[in-house]
Amino acid sequence: MSKDSWIRRIGNEILDLVYPPGLYCICCGKIIDESRPYRLCNDCMRSMNWNTGRSCERCGRPLADTDPGKLCFGCAQREAIGQEKNFDRGYACTGYGACAQAVIFALKYAGHADIGDTLGEILYDYMLSIYDEDVLAGMYDVVIPVPIHADKLKKRGFNHAELIGRGFTKRADLRFDPGALVRTRGTVPMKGLGPAERRANIRGAFTIRNSRLTQIQGARILLIDDIFTTGSTIDEISSLLKCHGASRVDFLAFAAAGDMIAM
Numbered sequence: 315m316s317k318d319s320w321i322r323r324i325g326n327e328i329l330d331l332v333y334p335p336g337l338y339c340i341c342c343g344k345i346i347d348e349s350r351p352y353r354l355c356n357d358c359m360r361s362m363n364w365n366t367g368r369s370c371e372r373c374g375r376p377l378a379d380t381d382p383g384k385l386c387f388g389c390a391q392r393e394a395i396g397q398e399k400n401f402d403r404g405y406a407c408t409g410y411g412a413c414a415q416a417v418i419f420a421l422k423y424a425g426h427a428d429i430g431d432t433l434g435e436i437l438y439d440y441m442l443s444i445y446d447e448d449v450l451a452g453m454y455d456v457v458i459p460v461p462i463h464a465d466k467l468k469k470r471g472f473n474h475a476e477l478i479g480r481g482f483t484k485r486a487d488l489r490f491d492p493g494a495l496v497r498t499r500g501t502v503p504m505k506g507l508g509p510a511e512r513r514a515n516i517r518g519a520f521t522i523r524n525s526r527l528t529q530i531q532g533a534r535i536l537l538i539d540d541i542f543t544t545g546s547t548i549d550e551i552s553s554l555l556k557c558h559g560a561s562r563v564d565f566l567a568f569a570a571a572g573d574m575i576a577m
Contacts, residue, residue: 338353339353339354339355339358340352340353340354340417340420340426340429340432341354341355341358341361341362341413341416341417341420342355342357342358342416344357344358352432352435352436353429353432358413361411361412361413362408362411362413362414363376363408363409363410363411363413363414364407364408365406365407365408365409365440365570368381369406370384370385370386370389370404370573371384371385371403372385372386372389372393372399372403372404373386373388373389373399373401373403373404373406373542373545373570374403374404374405374406374542374567374570375388375389375404375406375409375542375570375571375572375573376406376408376409376570376573377573378572378573381573386573387573388544388545388573399545399549399552400549400550400552400553400556400563401537401545401548401549401552401563401564401565402552402562402563402564403564403565404542404545404548404564404565404566404567404570405440405441405444405564405565405566405567406542406566406567406568406569406570407436407437407440407567407568407569408568408569408570409569409570409571409572410541410543410569410570410571410572414541414568414569415569417429417433417568418474418540418541418568418569421433421474421477421540422470422474422540425470425471427471427472427477429477430472430474430476430477430478430480430481431477431480431481432481433477433478433481433540433568434477434478434479434480434481434482434483434484434485435481435482435485436568437478437481437482437538437566437568438481438482438485438486440566441486441566450486450488451486451487451488453534453536454488454534454535454536454564455489455533455534455535456488456489456490456491456494456529456533456534456535456536457479457482457483457486457488457489457490457491457535457536457537457538458479458490458491458492458494458495458535458536458537458538459473459475459476459478459479459492459537459538459539460475460495460537460538460539460547460548460551461473461475461492461495461496461497461520462474462475462497463497463499463500463501464497465500466500473492474540475538475539475540476492478538478539478540478568479492479538480492482538482566488536491526491529493523493526494522494523494526494529494530495520495521495522495523495551495554496520496521496522496523497519497520498518498519498520498521499518499519501515501516501519512543512544512546512547513544513546513549513550515546516546516547516550517550519550520550520551520554521554522554522555522558527558530555530558530559530560531558531559531560532559532560532561533559533560533561533562534560534561534562534564535555535560535562535563535564536564536565536566537551537552537563537564537565537566538565538566538567539565539566539567539568540567540568540569541567541568541569541570541571542565542567542569542570542571543570543571544571548565551563552565
């Protein structure tokens with residue numbers, strides 16, 4: 315861990331002594347009582363674009379009223395030109411709006427690692443809104459978080475997707491393997507890149523640990539991440555896992571960016 319990360323973590327721990335994590339809204343920071351669901355104040359709970367309506371049957375992105383079918387525009391366009399995604403199905407708990415962004419930024423960039431467990435709880439409850447508890451427990455052989463590069467891990471001190479995954483699997487009673495995948499190189503930030511640039515940016519950036527190769531064969535895998543945008547990262551990892559024999563690869567994210575035309 316870098317000196318700056320260490321200082322930031324110490325500062326956050328001191329703040330937590332004064333303002334325990336369960337007593338402030340994870341979105342706006344407003345003081346709340348411990349009874350608030352998901353540690354969100356009433357205003358932020360209402361502001362979150364929860365995925366309670368129609369969603370894409372392929373990637374799980376919330377569907378707008380202008381989406382006429384069962385797929386989002388991006389997935390429908392890919393299907394029309396025969397450019398299928400490598401993952402089987404995706405799920406997202408909320409659309410990526412201002413409130414979801416604030417929560418994710420607080421986790422990733424403000425050092426509030428405790429938010430990871432709360433997001434894991436949200437992921438679990440969302441899946442229970444679709445599947446029975448026993449069904450969910452038998453759907454996957456292993457849950458794997460999307461890895462971050464070693465340099466970023468050293469700077470940040472934790473992998474946010476791993477924290478979310480731990481929060482999810484301890485409730486879902488599923489096997490969790492945070493070390494199955496390795497990010498082999500850094501990439502430029504995805505923000506501002508088009509879909510084709512994102513795919514090129516992430517291509518070849520992951521590998522599977524040799525010790526996990528036999529476990530991947532025939533496995534039903536659920537990937538965990540914080541946000542789903544164009545799906546380039548999830549698609550790259552899914553392709554890798556299926557090339558090594560995975561029978562199914564789904565993903566579960568806290569938030570999904572708005573629908574877009576894939577190019």
